[in-house]
Amino acid sequence: MANILAVDDSPSIRKLVSATLSKAGHSVESASDGQEGLELAEANAYDVVITDVHMPIMDGITLTENLRKLDTCRFTPILILTTESASDMKLRGKQAGATGWIVKPFNPESLIKVIDRVLG
Amino acid sequence: MSIDMDMKEIHDIFFEESEEGIDVMESGLLGLEPGNADPELINTIFRVAHSIKGGAATFGFTAISEFTHGVETLLDQLRSNQRAVSEDLIEVLLGAVDCVRGMLAALKDDAELDLNSVTECQEKINALLGSAPVTSAADSVADTDEVMAQRPGVKTWDIEFRPDANIFKTGNEPIRIFRELESLGKLNVFAELAEDVEFDSVDPENCYCGWVLELEADVDAEAIEAAFEWVKEQCDLKIHCRNPQAAAAADTGAVESANTVAQLEPPKSESNAAKPAAAPAAASRDSGSIRVNIDKIDALLNLVGELVITQSMLARFGENGGERGANSGLRDGLMVLERHTRELQESAMQIRMLPISSSFSRFKRLVRDISSKLGKKVELVLSGEDTELDKTVLEKMSDPLVHLVRNSLDHGIEMPEQRLAAGKPEVGTLKLSAYHEGGSIVIEVEDDGAGLNAKRIHQIAIERGVVSETEQLSEEQIHHLIFQPGFSTAEAVSDLSGRGVGMDVVRRNIADLGGRIDIHSEQGKGSCLKIRLPLTLAILDGQLVRVGDDVYIFSLRSIVETVLVPPNQIKRLAGGSVVYRLREDYIPVVRLRERFNLNCSAPRKTYLESDGELMVVVESDGKRLGLFVDELLDQQQVVIKSLEENYMPVTGLAGATILGDGNVAMIIDVPGLVRDAGDAKANDSNAA
Incomplete structure (x- = not known):
């Protein structure tokens, strides 16, 4: 189905995201920080990008800004994965060009649902 | 939809990463000083706390996520300069680190959790936060879970949706929103084009449309808003209900439903099975390394060990080949093979090596806690943190080292007043260092404290029957008495050291690793404990001996x-124990052929003939033992195979190895035999 890039510095969240979405039939690649995510996105085409906000080296907001500058990612749905329920983080994400957000804690079902939503 | 993936495995990853994170938080907090807040450091600590909170909430460990929330808030305030770094704050945060560590352990291993300390710490955090109740992480749940209360009564909604021109640039597509609304009920969509658009000025990447939608569904306004959640900042949105009577009933239920979503209970019972491989040094990711299960490494080492054995088998063929030209190529090849095998083995051994810094770093915390508890001023100096040590050795050394450090702080370094009175600097120094010396690793624990009081030690040792009054001992011998069982110099058993484990246990632990401990102390100036350890436990420099028909191996x-013991020099004591007078001392003697019940057909050549018997004198833990063997053979490096894993533990044998000729040889457990002999001797003297 869809090619998904998951960027998170936490191995357990990466594993949860990739295991959940793989079970749902998607193919998932993951990166452990924004820089790595950006490099992957430069080399491959993804249908959806999911990224954490707080990460070492390059955070998720910067990653989103950089992704929007890539020709291949201009309209790609980018979802910010964060525990930040505060609206300022969502707003910062939106300003950086994010499509939407997934608020942690999330369960596998809701993750699949959100992905289905952006895949239309 | 059900997800039948292995959550347990993911939980294990979470525990492992959180434990690492906790270590990073702790060392970060220890690096913070009042008035000197390194923003990068605070940011790192914040990020870790944030990750732990997020992960815990995601995996349903509500207690941890709620607790960490307060910690995160404090750190966030630090980060944004709303709060200054103070001793108190660091203290509370360090306490919180312990709590989270405890909670993780409780979930992972079903360990006992000290609920009081968690509550206490929570209260301290709340007090710092201005006693505001900690908001539960669950308040954010409703955002993604559009599980809405379904109320009877179909309502008709009019929705006006006019997005900003740039809506596509955030990857949002109105059609997806409409599809989502369609899943709620019957949807009619009417598009309206913007009127004042010139064709030439149209930017194909902009949106020039607005939509009016008509939705017939028994949902409330929140469910509809949820579909527009991501774009509400980028559009004009009006939602209006045509028949509000039907809607009134629904609105009251909306808040309630949001709060009941996904209150996950921590899955306590399923988290206590196999532990994940112990985490390597905390900074592993930063130093460009990968995480590998220790079992895989051991399997690799095992295979390399087999390869070494195979290589030595081949080498024998090469030797037997003689000088003929046809074989010189073979011999050259075998020599190269030998070199490569050795190198491969060394590289493989390196994988198991960890820098001692992972063990040293915990002492920063320990020293800080203990010295403040005792009211002492201590500076911890670390050196040689990069020195690498086998993982197993490192783990087994952890407790003895903690004990030695506690001892130094408790009994060694004096109170500030005493130090000043003695003309020493007020702040005591505790030095932990590690370095290579010969084929060993040396770890030193050194303090500039009071040193050992030889007179008092001697007196106590006599009182407790460790030595007899008549025995003449050098100062160094007296110092070593502290390693004797049943010896403790602390006048009152303090809260810190002297909790059951004595220096004798420390020495035994070290001896079990094939190492030894020495002490050098000068009264009034300080003490230095020097631990010498083998580089690794997996290979051994062995002395091959023959006993009967079999080959045994001693650690060189x-x-x-x-x-060579002349006949009739072996004395049998009352009670049956056998000793030999080696110069000044009597040492216990063990006949290996008797010890291992060997029915040997081979003639006991040296034993029966008049020139005497061959005895190997071994030492462990400061005690010596004589072992009779029939013949000394080669010396070679051998790969230790565990008997316990492959067969069962056998007293007196530390393991086995396969020799170049394919035969199996047993490795003698010298520390075990020495202990056995000591016990037997003690029993004898008790009986007598």
């Missing part, structure tokens, strides 16, 4: 000397 390092 344990052998003191070999002597």
Whole structure:
């Protein structure tokens, strides 16, 4: 189905995201920080990008800004994965060009649902 | 939809990463000083706390996520300069680190959790936060879970949706929103084009449309808003209900439903099975390394060990080949093979090596806690943190080291007043260092405290029957008495050291690793404990001996000397124990052929003939033992195979190895035999 890039510095969240979405039939690649995510996105085409906000080296907001500058990612749905329920983080994400957000804690079902939503 | 993936495995990853994170938080907090807040450091600590909170909430460990929330808030305030770094704050945060560590352990291993300390710490955090109740992480749940209360009564909604022109640039597509609305009920969509658009000025990447939608569904306004959640900042949105009577009933239920979503209970019971491999050094990711299960490494080492054995088998063929030209190529090849095998083995051994810094770093916390508890001023100096040590050795050294450090702080370094009175600097120094010396690793614990009081030690040792009054001892011998069982110099058993484990246990632990501990102390100036350890436990420099028909192996390092014992020099004491007078001392003697019940057909050549018997004198833990063997053979490096794993533990044998000729040889457990002999001797003297 869809090619998904998951960027998170936490191995357990990466594993949860990739295991959940793989079970749902998607193919998932993951990166452990924004820089790595950006490099992957430069080399491959993804249908959806999911990224954490707080990460070492390059955070998720910067990653989103950089992704929007890539020709291949201009309209790609980018979802910010964060525990930040505060609206300022969502707003910062939106300003950086994010499509939407997934608020942690999330369960596998809701993750699949959100992905289905952006895949239309 | 059900997800039948292995959550347990993911939980294990979470525990492992959180434990690492906790270590990073702790060392970060220890690096913070009042008035000197390194923003990068605070940011790192914040990020870790944030990750732990997020992960815990995601995996349903509500207690941890709620607790960490307060910690995160404090750190966030630090980060944004709303709060200054103070001793108190660091203290509370360090306490919180312990709590989270405890909670993780409780979930992972079903360990006992000290609920009081968690509550206490929570209260301290709340007090710092201005006693505001900690908001539960669950308040954010409703955002993604559009599980809405379904109320009877179909309502008709009019929705006006006019997005900003740039809506596509955030990857949002109105059609997806409409599809989502369609899943709620019957949807009619009417598009309206913007009127004042010139064709030439149209930017194909902009949106020039607005939509009016008509939705017939028994949902409330929140469910509809949820579909527009991501774009509400980028559009004009009006939602209006045509028949509000039907809607009134629904609105009251909306808040309630949001709060009941996904209150996950921590899955306590399923988290206590196999532990994940112990985490390597905390900074592993930063130093460009990968995480590998220790079992895989051991399997690799095992295979390399087999390869070494195979190589030595081949080498024998090469030797037997003689000088003929046809074989010179073979011999050259075998020599190269030997070199490569050795190198491969060394590289493989390196994988198991960890820098001692992972063990040293915990002492920063320990020293800080203990010294403040005792009211002492201590500076911890670390050196040689990069020195690498086998993982197993490192783990087994952890407790003895903690004990030595506690001892130094408790009994060694004096109170500030005493130090000043003695003309020493007020702040005591505790030095932990590690370095290579010969084929060993040396770890030193050194303090500039009071040193050992030889007179008092001697007196106590006499009182407790450790030595007899008549025995003449050098100062160094007296110092070593502290390693005797049943000896403790602390006048009152303090809260810190002296909790059951004595220096004798420390020495035994070290001896079990094939190492030894020495002490050098000068009264009034300080003490230095020097631990010497083998580089690794997996290979051994061995002395091959023959006993009967079999070959046995001694660790070369344990052998003191070999002597030819003239007949009739072995004394049998009352009670049956056998001793030999080696110069000044009597040492216990064990006949290996008797010890291992060997029915040997081979003639006991040296034993029966008049020139005497061959005895290997070994030493462990400061005690010596004589072992009779029939013949000394080669010395070679051998790969230790565990008997316990492959067969069962056998007293007196530390393991086995396969020799170049394919035969299996047993490795003698010198520390075990020495202990056995000591016990037997003690029993004898008790009986007598």
